[in-house]
Amino acid sequence: MKKFTEIDHTADIAFKVFGKNIETLFENAAIALYAHINDTGNIKEKRSFYVFAEGTDQDELLINWLNELNFLTSTKNYIFCKFSIIELSNKFVKAEVKGEKINKLRHGPTREIKSVTYYKNVIKTIDKHIECDIYCDT
Amino acid sequence: MKKINDFCFEIEKEKKMRVPGRIFVTENMLSSIREECFEQVKNVATLPGIIKASYAMPDIHWGYGFPIGGVAAFDLENGIISPGGVGYDINCGVRLMSTGLSKGQVSTGIKKIINEIYKNVPVGVGSTSNINLNLRNAEKVFKDGIKWVYSQGIGNENDMEYIEDQGCVKGAIPENISKKAFERGRRQLGTLGAGNHFIEIGYVESIYDKKVANIYDIFKDQIMVLIHTGSRGFGYQVCDDYIKLMIRAAEKYSIDLPDRQLCCAPFKSEEGQQYFGAMNCAVNYAFANREIIAHNVRKSLETVLEIGPRDLNLKTIYEIAHNIAKLETHKIEGKEKQLVIHRKGATRAFPEGHKNLPSKYISAGQPVLIPGDMGRYSYIATGTQKALNSTFGSVCHGAGRLLGRRQAIRKAKGRDIQKELEKEGIFIKAFNNRSIIEEMPEAYKNIDEVVDTAVGAGLVKKIARLKPLGVIKG
Numbered sequence: 230m231k232k233f234t235e236i237d238h239t240a241d242i243a244f245k246v247f248g249k250n251i252e253t254l255f256e257n258a259a260i261a262l263y264a265h266i267n268d269t270g271n272i273k274e275k276r277s278f279y280v281f282a283e284g285t286d287q288d289e290l291l292i293n294w295l296n297e298l299n300f301l302t303s304t305k306n307y308i309f310c311k312f313s314i315i316e317l318s319n320k321f322v323k324a325e326v327k328g329e330k331i332n333k334l335r336h337g338p339t340r341e342i343k344s345v346t347y348y349k350n351v352i353k354t355i356d357k358h359i360e361c362d363i364y365c366d367t
Numbered sequence: 368m369k370k371i372n373d374f375c376f377e378i379e380k381e382k383k384m385r386v387p388g389r390i391f392v393t394e395n396m397l398s399s400i401r402e403e404c405f406e407q408v409k410n411v412a413t414l415p416g417i418i419k420a421s422y423a424m425p426d427i428h429w430g431y432g433f434p435i436g437g438v439a440a441f442d443l444e445n446g447i448i449s450p451g452g453v454g455y456d457i458n459c460g461v462r463l464m465s466t467g468l469s470k471g472q473v474s475t476g477i478k479k480i481i482n483e484i485y486k487n488v489p490v491g492v493g494s495t496s497n498i499n500l501n502l503r504n505a506e507k508v509f510k511d512g513i514k515w516v517y518s519q520g521i522g523n524e525n526d527m528e529y530i531e532d533q534g535c536v537k538g539a540i541p542e543n544i545s546k547k548a549f550e551r552g553r554r555q556l557g558t559l560g561a562g563n564h565f566i567e568i569g570y571v572e573s574i575y576d577k578k579v580a581n582i583y584d585i586f587k588d589q590i591m592v593l594i595h596t597g598s599r600g601f602g603y604q605v606c607d608d609y610i611k612l613m614i615r616a617a618e619k620y621s622i623d624l625p626d627r628q629l630c631c632a633p634f635k636s637e638e639g640q641q642y643f644g645a646m647n648c649a650v651n652y653a654f655a656n657r658e659i660i661a662h663n664v665r666k667s668l669e670t671v672l673e674i675g676p677r678d679l680n681l682k683t684i685y686e687i688a689h690n691i692a693k694l695e696t697h698k699i700e701g702k703e704k705q706l707v708i709h710r711k712g713a714t715r716a717f718p719e720g721h722k723n724l725p726s727k728y729i730s731a732g733q734p735v736l737i738p739g740d741m742g743r744y745s746y747i748a749t750g751t752q753k754a755l756n757s758t759f760g761s762v763c764h765g766a767g768r769l770l771g772r773r774q775a776i777r778k779a780k781g782r783d784i785q786k787e788l789e790k791e792g793i794f795i796k797a798f799n800n801r802s803i804i805e806e807m808p809e810a811y812k813n814i815d816e817v818v819d820t821a822v823g824a825g826l827v828k829k830i831a832r833l834k835p836l837g838v839i840k841g
Contacts, residue, residue, distance in 0.1 A: 237771045239401065239429040289614060289627070296607055303600050304550050306493050331493055338799030341492040341561040341841070343455040343603040347610060347627035348431030364431045366455045366603075367562050367772070 233261035236362060242340070243364045251287065252314045254352065254359050255294055255322060259312040261363070262295050266302065267331075267339045272310035274327035279315075282322050288350045291361060294322050295345040306331050308339065342367055368405075370394070374824035377420075378405060383623065384412040390423040391758070391824045396816070399769070400427060407434040410625040414439070415633070416446020418699060418706060422758050424713050425820040426767030426812065430454075432628030435712035438761040440697070441634065443705050447622065448639045449631035450613055450646070452709035453692045455606040457646055458653035459597030460531070460688040461714075461736045461764075462661060463747065466668070467680030470570040470588040474792075474836060476671060477568065481796050481837040483667040484566055488660050491798025491841045492561050495554035498659070505549055506541040508556065512651030516658045523665070526658060526683040528725045531715060534654040534686075536693070540644025545608045548645075552601025552652060557659035559596050561798065561841030563806060566664060567593040567738070569745065572834040579749055579830045582731040583684055591833055592668075592681065593738055593745060594660055597690065598653035605649045609642040634707050643692070650691060657686060684747070685734035689714045689764035697759055708759050716750030716762040716827055735827050739766045739814025741795065741806060741840070742788055745833045746818045753825035762826040763818075766811040775810040776801070797840040806840060 236243035244261045248254025263272070282297045284290030301307055309328030316323040331339055343366040352361045369377040371389070376397065378388030388408035392400065404427050411433055412421035418440045427436035432451035441447055473480065489496050500508065508515045513534025516522040527533050559566060571589045574580045598605075616632035616639075617624055624630055632638035665681050672679065692709045699706075717723060719732040728734065732749035739745050743766075754760050770778065784807045785795050797803045821827045 235773060237773055239771050240435060240768045241431070242772065284611075285614060285618075289611075293611065300547060300551065300604070303493075303603075338801045339492050340801075343562075344607045346431040347451075347614070347630070350627045366431065 230358060232257040238364060241365055241367050243362065245360055245362050247358055247360045249358055251359065252317055254361065255291060255314055255317060256312045258291060258295055258361070258363060259298055259309070259326070262298065262342070262345070263309055265340060265365070266342060267308050267336050269336055271335060272308050273329045274311050275329035276307070277325055277327045280324050280326050284320055287319050288352050289347065290320065290322055291352060292345050292347050292350055295363070298326065299342050299345060308336065340367060374820055378408060383625070384409055386412050386417050386420045388412050388423070389420040390427060391425050391820060391826065392427065393820050393823070396425070396820065401429050403429045404434045407432070408437070410629055411437060411439050413623070413625050414441070414447055414449065414629065414631060415622060416442040418442055422761070424761065424763040425817045426712070426763040426765055428767045430711065432626055433709070433711040436763060436767060437711045438713045438758055439709045440706040440759050441709070443634055443707060446634055446707060447631035448634045448643055448692055448707050449629055449709065450606050450609045450642055451628040451630060452711055453606065453646060454690040454711050455603040456597040456690050457602035457605060457649035458688045459690040460653065460657065460686060461738060462594040462657050462686040463684045463734065463736050464592040464661060464681050465584055465684050466590045466592070467678060468590040470590060473590050473672065477794050477837040479671045480568060480668060481794055481839060483671045484664055485796050485839055487663040487667050488566065488839070489558040490839060494558050496557035498556045500553040500556060502549065505553065508655050509539050509541045509544065509648035509651055511535060512654040513658045516655050521662045522658045523662070526661065529683040530654065530686040531688050534658065536647050536650050538644060539647035539651050541648055543641050543645035544605065544648055548601055548604035548608060551604040552599060555599040555601065556652065556656055557663070558599060559660060559839070559841055560599055561802065564596040564841050565741065566660070566839040567741070567835050568837045569593065569833040569835040571831050572744065573832040575829040575831060579731045582728065583734055583747065583830065584682070585684070585747065585831050592664055594657055594664070595738060596656060596660065598649040599656060601652050602649040605645050609645060612638055613642065646692060650688070685736060687714050687736055695759070706759070710761055712764050713761045714764045715760055716754045717760045718750045718752045718755055735762055737763060737765060737814065737818055740808040740811035741835055741838045742791065742793060742808030744814050746814065746829060747831045747833070748818065748821070748827035748829050751825055751827060754827065758826060762821050766814040766817050768810060769812045770810040772805045775805050775807055778809060779804040779807055793835050794837040795840065802840045
């Protein structure tokens, strides 16, 4: 199964994320986010962080999780390649993420994501997988 | 869709819409607007306390929650305030500055000028300024806006009068700012950012209204500076923090949301006031940000051109916000009423005689700045009484995108956009090459058509048109 596909949005960046279960959906959403921030695929696992997020339900939690990652990227200048969900309920997620500081020479251009939005924020179950559309303000 | 006239269409009230939708476009433009935009106009029309209509300006394009180019006014008593109706880049806006120089005096040195500005203004993802705010200073920026910049001995106090709200709004509440927002904004004051933000040096290519151009001190071939940026990571985080709060508030106040990004609270509720206080901090941060950038542009021009401030004569013609919610008094059914106006990718456009204008512009009207893409033109226009009556004094904020970012990359394959523009006499410097491609002229609607639509609808009058010579992109 594909991890994500592009949605061609006029002004911003958008993608559809897939998962066989809720944990892989959260991991794949993070992978998709960083594929749009930096598309070299050349991010090394140099340092790990524990990331926590809360939400009123899983739909909101998914966006809050991505925004927690984006907060680390914008304040610490880190980009990530490995995401392991440790705990995930309807209202809480804890994960270990691995990555490294942005290095312009090796990573080339990176994209600034102002925020991941709650536009069309609904996780849907389709046949045997789940999916969600994600729209980012860039 | 009902045709009102050649420049305005109405989406009639249906289902949960409280008011109709009104879109200021021509029939020709209508076909290029994506269905999602109409859906977004309709969604805004369902929000409690909305007055008259959910509006979209001629540069309408697909946003998230509100459409870009969206304007909505809400009643103070039973209406709402929505962070999604302002957007992440709170008080993103445009500053236009004039110089005493003509095109002939700088065009050969444009590369040097652009390179010097690029050296002095931090640009692009992850860039930080040499201002490292501590909590105490940050509070002053949030409360005082542009005045904080002057207290640091930089900037030009003459700019203040020619900025919307004189570069400082009241009602900022620093206690409503999260640690995360402070953290994201502390090293970004005085930085341009990335995406569609830019600094442009251009010249006055055409003048359409000599009388008003004279009042604005604009002459043919005059060198101009345009600065487009906002509240940087600070504003993004304020918006993000309060969307989370508003998702809960909308549930608490039983507000039926057609889309989560439209989450909101009654303006007068605790949550509504909390957001308004925090948003105003970001509005002031953006005012300070543009003044610091303007200061560094001024220094750069003086260095490269080896002239003093008097000869350079860099003056702010006007600065406007295009992502903001503010309290304004408008006439509703003959009575003056205070409303919460949301402009998301839309610019204020007040007519001559309006009491909120600087005295110099009272007889001319507010300068309205409508930048196009980096290869074509930008417009200086002026607000009209018709705009005040029909869109709460609002108009488009730019050309509006035509192509998505990935579509633009596909279209530019095998081409050197930078070289193409250089052949036309426009020097582009960017932090990363991808933004040149994503922001290429063809990715935008034709600004001439967008502005002509706004003029046709009676929302603005054209005053002058600028052509770029050099552009810095994030």
